[in-house]
Structures are given as C-alpha cells and as structure tokens.
Amino acid sequence: MTVNDAPPLLETRGLCKQYPGNTALDGVCFSARGGEIHAIVGANGAGKSTLMTILSGATRPSRGCVVLSGEARTFASPADALSAGIACVYQELSLVPQLDVARNVFLGREPRTGRGTVDIRRLYEQTAALLDRFGLNVAPDAMTEALSVADQQLIELARALSMEPRVLILDEPTAVLSMAEKQNLFRILRRLRDNGILVIYVSHFLGEVIEIADRVTVVRDGRLVGVHNARGMSVENLADHITGEAGLQATAPEPTVVSPDARRLDINVERGGDGTRLSINAGEILGIAGLGGSGRTAFARTLAGAGRRGARVRLSDGDFSASYTSVAKAIANGVVYLTEDRKSTGLFPALSVTENATASALGAFSALGLRRPGRERAAASELLEQLKVVAASPRMPITELSGGNQQKVLLARALMTRPRLLICDEPTRGVDIAAKGQIHRILRDLARQGVAIIVVSSENEELLSLTDRLLIMKNGRTAGEMRTADTDETQLLLAISGDQQKGIPT
Ligand SMILES: Nc1ncnc2c1ncn2[C@@H]1O[C@H](COP(=O)(O)OP(=O)(O)OP(=O)(O)O)[C@@H](O)[C@H]1O
Numbered sequence: 001m002t003v004n005d006a007p008p009l010l011e012t013r014g015l016c017k018q019y020p021g022n023t024a025l026d027g028v029c030f031s032a033r034g035g036e037i038h039a040i041v042g043a044n045g046a047g048k049s050t051l052m053t054i055l056s057g058a059t060r061p062s063r064g065c066v067v068l069s070g071e072a073r074t075f076a077s078p079a080d081a082l083s084a085g086i087a088c089v090y091q092e093l094s095l096v097p098q099l100d101v102a103r104n105v106f107l108g109r110e111p112r113t114g115r116g117t118v119d120i121r122r123l124y125e126q127t128a129a130l131l132d133r134f135g136l137n138v139a140p141d142a143m144t145e146a147l148s149v150a151d152q153q154l155i156e157l158a159r160a161l162s163m164e165p166r167v168l169i170l171d172e173p174t175a176v177l178s179m180a181e182k183q184n185l186f187r188i189l190r191r192l193r194d195n196g197i198l199v200i201y202v203s204h205f206l207g208e209v210i211e212i213a214d215r216v217t218v219v220r221d222g223r224l225v226g227v228h229n230a231r232g233m234s235v236e237n238l239a240d241h242i243t244g245e246a247g248l249q250a251t252a253p254e255p256t257v258v259s260p261d262a263r264r265l266d267i268n269v270e271r272g273g274d275g276t277r278l279s280i281n282a283g284e285i286l287g288i289a290g291l292g293g294s295g296r297t298a299f300a301r302t303l304a305g306a307g308r309r310g311a312r313v314r315l316s317d318g319d320f321s322a323s324y325t326s327v328a329k330a331i332a333n334g335v336v337y338l339t340e341d342r343k344s345t346g347l348f349p350a351l352s353v354t355e356n357a358t359a360s361a362l363g364a365f366s367a368l369g370l371r372r373p374g375r376e377r378a379a380a381s382e383l384l385e386q387l388k389v390v391a392a393s394p395r396m397p398i399t400e401l402s403g404g405n406q407q408k409v410l411l412a413r414a415l416m417t418r419p420r421l422l423i424c425d426e427p428t429r430g431v432d433i434a435a436k437g438q439i440h441r442i443l444r445d446l447a448r449q450g451v452a453i454i455v456v457s458s459e460n461e462e463l464l465s466l467t468d469r470l471l472i473m474k475n476g477r478t479a480g481e482m483r484t485a486d487t488d489e490t491q492l493l494l495a496i497s498g499d500q501q502k503g504i505p506t
Pocket residue numbers: 019020022023024042043044045046047048049050051091390391392399400401402403404405430432
C-alpha cells in the first residue's frame with residue numbers, strides 16, 4: 001500500500017467553532033495521513049490556528065469531532081491529545097523564560113531519582129541527546145530568556161519531539177527562522193515524515209509550503225476550500241486559492257527615492273553599545289541583515305532605548321538633538337520600536353484592539369495636554385482598516401485576534417505615534433501575503449513622508465524588495481554595508497554568512 005491510498009491518520013468531521021459574534025470554523029472536514037507533511041494555508045483570521053488548537057486539545061469545538069486512527073475523540077486538554085500522540089508547537093511561544101533549556105523541555109516530566117527528586121544528571125543528558133539527535137545547536141543549561149526567539153522556537157520543537165508524537169503540528173514554525181535554521185528544520189521534518197509521522201505545517205510562506213509539503217489544505221473564512229498536491233503548484237496558484245480571486249497578491253515593489261537633500265539623522269550609542277554610530281536619511285529605509293544570533297535584535301533594541309542598562313542613545317540632525325536611555329524617552333523623541341516578540345514585550349493582553357493600537361500615541365497626545373480620545377479612535381480605526389485587520393469588533397480583547405491580525409495592530413500602534421525614526425523588528429512576521437504587501441506599501445509611504453525607517457528581517461527577500469541600504473550584522477557587530485540596488489539574493493547571503501566581506505566595512 002502506498003502513502004497515497006493509506007487510510008487517514010487524522011480527520012475532522014463537520015468541525016465548527018463559534019465565538020460570540022464570530023464563526024472561526026464552519027463545518028471543516030479535514031483529512032491527513034501518516035507519513036506526509038500536510039500544510040494548512042489561508043489568510044490571517046481564516047481559522048488555521050483554531051483548527052490546530054482543536055486538533056491538539058487546547059480548544060473545544062462547538063460542533064463536530066476529531067477522528068484519530070478511525071476513532072472519534074474528544075480531547076479535554078492538550079495533555080489528553082498528547083497522550084493520544086498529538087503534539088503541537090503553537091504560534092505563540094509558551095516557554096518559561098526564567099528556566100533553562102533542559103527544564104523547559106522536560107517541564108512537568110523531569111526524570112526522577114529513586115527518591116523521587118529530579119534526576120539532574122539524566123535531565124541534562126537526555127536534553128543533550130535530544131538536541132543532538134535533531135541537530136539543534138543550543139546548550140541544555142542555557143537560560144531561555146537569553147536565547148533568541150528562533151532558538152526558543154527550536155526548544156519548543158525539542159519539547160514536542162521529546163514526547164515521540166505520531167502527529168506533530170507546527171503553527172508558523174519558520175516565521176522567525178533564518179535560512180540555515182529553516183533548512184535544518186526542514187531536514188528534521190522530512191526525517192519525521194519518513195518515519196511515518198504526520199507533520200501538519202501552518203505557514204504564510206507559500207514558496208516554503210510548496211517546497212516542504214506533500215499536500216496543502218486551503219482554509220478561507222473558516223471553511224475548507226481545497227486540498228492540493230504541492231508538487232507542481234506555483235506560489236501564484238496557491239495565493240489565488242487562498243484569496244479566492246486571481247492575481248490579487250501581485251504587488252510590484254516600487255523603490256523609494258531618497259532625495260539628495262534629505263535631512264540626515266545621526267544616531268550615536270554613547271554608552272553600552274560599543275560605540276555604535278549610524279546615520280540614516282529622512283525618507284530612507286535601512287535594512288539590518290544577518291544570521292540568527294548575529295545580534296540584529298539586540299542592535300535594534302539598543303537604538304530604540306531598550307538596550308543594556310545605562311545605554312544612552314544620542315540623536316541629532318541639523319537643528320534637532322536629543323538623547324535617551326529608555327523606550328519611553330525614545331518614544332517622546334519620536335523613536336518608535338516595533339518588537340519581534342509581540343507576546344512578551346508587545347501586546348497589552350487585557351486591553352482591546354483599539355486601546356492596543358493607541359497605547360503609544362496616548363503619551364504623545366497627553367504630553368501636549370490634548371487628549372482627544374475620539375480622534376485617536378478614528379485615526380486608529382482608519383489605520384486598522386488600511387492594514388485590513390480582521391476583528392469582530394474593535395472593542396474585543398486583542399488576545400482574541402488571530403496572530404497575524406495582532407501583528408497588524410502592533411504596527412498600527414507604532415504608526416500612530418508619527419515617528420521620526422521607526423525601528424521595526426520582523427514587521428511582517430506571521431501576516432499573510434496580501435497584508436504583507438500592504439505593510440510594505442505603508443512603510444514606503446511613511447518613508448516618502450520623511451520618516452527614517454530601520455527594518456530588521458530574517459527574510460532576505462523582504463529586505464531586498466523593501467530597503468534602500470543594508471547593514472550586515474555578524475557576531476553582535478555591524479560588519480559591512482551595501483546599497484540594496486547593487487545587491488542580489490546570492491550576494492546578500494554571502495555577505496551575511498561568508499567569511500569573505502562584501503561591501504564596505506564600517
Ligand atoms: N478566543 C477567541 N475569542 C473570539 N474570537 C476568536 C478567539 N480566537 C480566535 N478568534 C477568532 O477566530 C478567527 C480565526 O482565528 P485564527 O486564529 O484561527 O486565524 P488564523 O488562520 O490562525 O490567522 P493568522 O494567520 O493570523 O494566525 C478570527 O476571526 C479570530 O479573531
């Protein structure tokens with residue numbers, strides 16, 4: 001029997017999920033086999049994560065059921081689904097930052113000694129063996145909060161794999177991974193598949209989906225609208241299935257033009273940033289490129305006033321100068337930072353969509369003694385509309401939005417403050433391709449209005465289509481600079497990974 005006519009390992013029958021005023025899933029009959037990599041694609045808010053959390057026991061369906069190996073199941077909890085062999089790496093990280101890697105991987109399942117205490121030696125040995133087996137290059141005793149988001153994601157993966165699942169669900173696993181980390185992940189996934197495991201893979205990177213998946217299920221507005229063999233599909237083709245319309249996703253990049261007399265903004269990190277200096281023109285989009293762990297985020301955070309304690313950043317252009325040592329002061333001086341890690345440092349989970357969008361602007365408005373809540377709301381809702389945020393109501397808690405829509409709200413917040421310098425770390429992480437095009441357009445428009453923009457991205461394609469100039473980071477330092485127009489994908493890859501220096505060393 002070939003994989004193609006094998007009976008399904010995992011199915012859903014007539015699956016519905018109703019939230020107040022909002023149907024997240026509407027009669028989904030999904031089916032996947034052991035020994036395949038099965039991708040799930042769809043626009044932000046289509047229902048992908050809802051489907052995954054039902055499969056993995058974290059959410060209860062309103063109607064319908066999950067069928068595993070022909071048997072209808074109701075999972076009461078993720079632990080329940082796990083014991084049936086379904087493990088899930090969620091879109092949002094769920095590690096305990098203050099614990100080390102080994103403690104996180106075996107949290108609640110630590111190996112015990114005869115006396116019932118945690119067997120520390122075996123804990124670290126087992127973790128090391130697990131990390132090694134899957135080629136994950138992280139130390140078992142590394143403190144989780146000190147790791148990059150990419151490494152943290154790999155720890156989540158190690159934790160899921162340590163349970164030896166029959167079904168492994170990954171919700172946007174590559175959103176923060178660099179090229180090399182991605183290839184490593186793909187190698188692991190293919191090996192799991194070849195061992196008969198069902199890998200379910202949710203992603204907005206359609207090129208990757210076509211590369212890694214055997215089959216692709218498309219979800220639109222809570223409904224399953226198609227199942228396709230990945231082989232032979234094109235990105236355009238798949239995008240048309242997602243939107244239900246032809247050719248919508250095509251957005252030709254238009255280069256920004258920095259006028260020669262644009263004002264230059266000098267940024268000096270005076271303390272705690274190893275004397276970093278940087279100049280950027282008003283209206284320029286500067287990209288920060290580098291491998292995972294090269295220090296891109298630390299660099300961006302330092303510039304944004306969130307660097308090591310005591311780091312002072314001085315900004316100056318012709319007739320303006322300011323210095324700051326905190327994010328609040330940075331914002332007051334027109335420097336706004338969009339974080340890559342929306343869960344732990346970005347969102348205010350207790351607040352509504354609108355309140356989250358206006359959270360930074362409040363300071364600016366009230367500093368002028370001019371709080372105009374009505375106007376803020378109107379400005380926010382205009383932006384949220386431009387960004388096509390899908391929310392049942394602007395008053396709903398932000399945690400009830402889909403991941404990509406949460407990201408759009410954070411971006412709206414950054415834009416609401418009308419910054420002089422906007423620093424975005426992975427601005428399109430987790431957003432669908434239509435919204436990505438829209439975010440790129442908005443960033444270019446802002447640049448045209450004279451805002452200086454710094455973009456950190458692990459997606460080289462994004463850097464190449466969006467930026468005017470690229471700064472290369474290696475080992476925590478800036479290691480070169482190049483004009484985007486003079487660079488292609490191969491050269492950029494060489495510059496960030498090769499020993500050979502490309503561009504002008506700074
Ligand atoms: N706890 C909740 N309460 C109310 N509505 C919710 C809740 N969780 C999700 N939703 C809604 O269900 C719909 C589907 O969301 P879901 O997170 O499944 O989308 P998604 O396809 O994963 O999107 P993304 O690509 O942005 O991650 C959205 O409209 C979302 O706002």
